[in-house]
Amino acid sequence: MNLIIKSATILDASSKHHRTTKDILIENGIITQIATSIENSNNYETISLENLHVSQGWFDSSISLGEPGFEERETIENGLKTAAKSGFTAVAVNPNANPIADTKADIAFLKSNAFGNAVDLYPIGALTTKSKSVDLAELFDMKNAGAVAFGDYQKAIENPNLLKIALLYADNFDGLVLSFPQENKVVGKGIVNEGPNSTRLGLKGIPSLAEELHIARDLFLLEYTKGKLHIPTISTAKSVQLIREAKAKGLNVSCSVAIHNLMMTDDELETFDTNYKVLPPLRTEKDRKALIEALFDGTIDMVTSDHNPIDVEHKKVEFDNAMFGTIGLESAFGALQTICNTDKTIELLTAGKERFGIAISNITEGQKANLTLFNPEGTYTFTKKHIHSTSQNSAFYGKELKGTVYGIIHNHQKIDSL
Template sequence: MNILLKSAKIVSPENSALHLKKRDILIKKGTIEKIAASITEIPSSIKVFESKNLHVSIGWLDTGVCFGEPGHEERETIENGLLVAAKSGFTNVILNPNTTPIPDTSSDIVFLKERAKGNGTQLHPLGSLSKHAKGVDLAELFDMRKAGAVGFYDFKSQVANPNLLKIALLYTQSFNGLVFSFPEDKQIKGKGVVNEGAMSTSLGLKGIPGLAEELQISRDLFILEYTGGKLHIPTISTANSVKLIAAAKKKGLDVSCSVAVHNLLFTDDNLSDFDTSFKVSPPLRTKDDTKALLKGLKEGIVDFVTSDHIPLDIEEKRVELDNALPGTIGLESSFGSLLQVFDLEDTINLLTKGWERFNLAKPEIEVGKSACLTLFEPTEEWTFDEKAIFSTSKNSMFLNTPQKGRVLGTISNNIITL
């Protein structure tokens, strides 16, 4: 892989020497060979890439995506899912454990990593926290960690047994493991399908109160304070959740959390037409919650933004809202949506956070380093439509929404995706 990027504006706040400077970047065999104001001697074997208003940053990381393979290849294969991620600007993704079978052994993790080899985007799998994600017995956490699992998560499922979470947090300290706990109390949720409030009442739908999330987070934080260890709370959605996590961080607890892009941009008002595209877990909340989540990101209380990319078949969405599966795809729309609510530097900062938390080496834009770059144009305004969807499944709540900026591609793992 040999390529020369011409006049690329580098967005790298941690690198003051290059930040917001226009540079030519020469990459040979996957390694950054030269960075200069102008590179004029270009061998014929070097592909030259130029684009109006070309910007570049280190590769982006998504801390929570789903594909389908194994078990649901009709939703998305690993190979196509990684291509979607690359075209969407993501050079690395954390894969949620929601396949069939659920990855709860080291051999499952090895399978996922082997299937992902040879792609531009690198896949980092999560293993199930409990056997078969049943919440009864711990899975093979240490063996999965040795095989390459970057954390442990019963996907979108409450860790109902507090003792199981306690034991997991104690046990994983011996190998610096990261424990996930989905913030939802099933008993409080009951048969709820959307946020509990004026909209659920007007639609005649059973609601999920913010209490279901906040009660679970409160319990988990008490256990973390008792045990120590590393806890990650994925996809929070309420203002009170932000307050609870802020208080825990002030105490010095080792807790991180994420929010899905769609919970920053949409509210339960979008459900007024019973559109199942807007049914997600956790549910879309209120404008006050959205404001609190955005503020939490800006203040560093909320650590990461995730696409929470969940491909689903049309048959799983084209049913009554009560019966539809929750989830939306989001990789393709993440960048253009975030630029609607953040400036460019904040957006790139959010898209490049999380490496240390998952014990991954953070890329650098530096001569001699492996090229792990995302290329983008940050100012073009356009409307997201089905032509912009690369995923096999098309269940996107972002259809017909305004976007700002376009991803041009990635250079990673010695593969160019443009």
């Protein structure tokens, strides 16, 4: 792949070209020249777009795909195409298909079916066999097969001794353990945030306490084991405080937040739209503001779309019976742009790679071209025409978003979004 990107503003804090407008020459998938003006003497393809900005390729630490088993929700092929058109060059895929990815053969299947794609797929292996929180899965074998972390997607590890053993064992090979923060006995049959809105609407509540108790327990276990823990998709102000204190102690902990929890609150539930039924649930304005503050002070390490395609049969039903989840890849950039300035947005969308053991290619001559192209300006209303996913269960319909993704350049391929 040979091409020239013309007059692009580079946003890459690790590059000497950060915040400069340059031409970028890519030959055989490698950045060979960055200069104010590059002559196209070899008649290469050129990319020249309005207000073009370029950053390192974006990474999402939590997406779900239906394949294998739930292809009606999403296939690997279309899921990765959706990621590419949304600006992502790497995604970590949760082990919640059927069968659950809890063996090296399952990890190999995911890697094999994603081979040759413009987007790199990094499997997360299940922490426990069939994600039933009884026995540890084949962690070391899955690590050798290509798993970048281990966790049971949206399922809590109820047995504290099991998590203790997992942290101790995974530490032998620098494995990253994920623990979904939810105390099931406190959650009960809850489906939305517990508070005035749940009471008024007659919906069973999930108290913030359910998340915070679990995080407090996990942080005690982490302090005891000296392991390596990632807490995905936190949602409350108290959770932020607990993790902030743990980091101050020097514990090896990281965390993420789902973008919809940054943008929305449980006030959305007024319409009983099941697209707003997510886990963890949409919380209060106080929680939302605390999460945003934690993005800027570094307590929260990364954001995720927590992209979770759900078919119509399991989503367009009574609120109590609907499955949890929203798609989010297509709206991730535009939503973040309404919350953060562009520099912070790009910092968040490129964060997390090191934590998950993924190589970083900065925008420097001699580096592999791993780029996202975008325009940070301009607003639009998110509608079904912006959806690339097979499933269309988006919580962002009707929301005003900012900025346009032009596409990606990665793995010797150029994928256009428009």
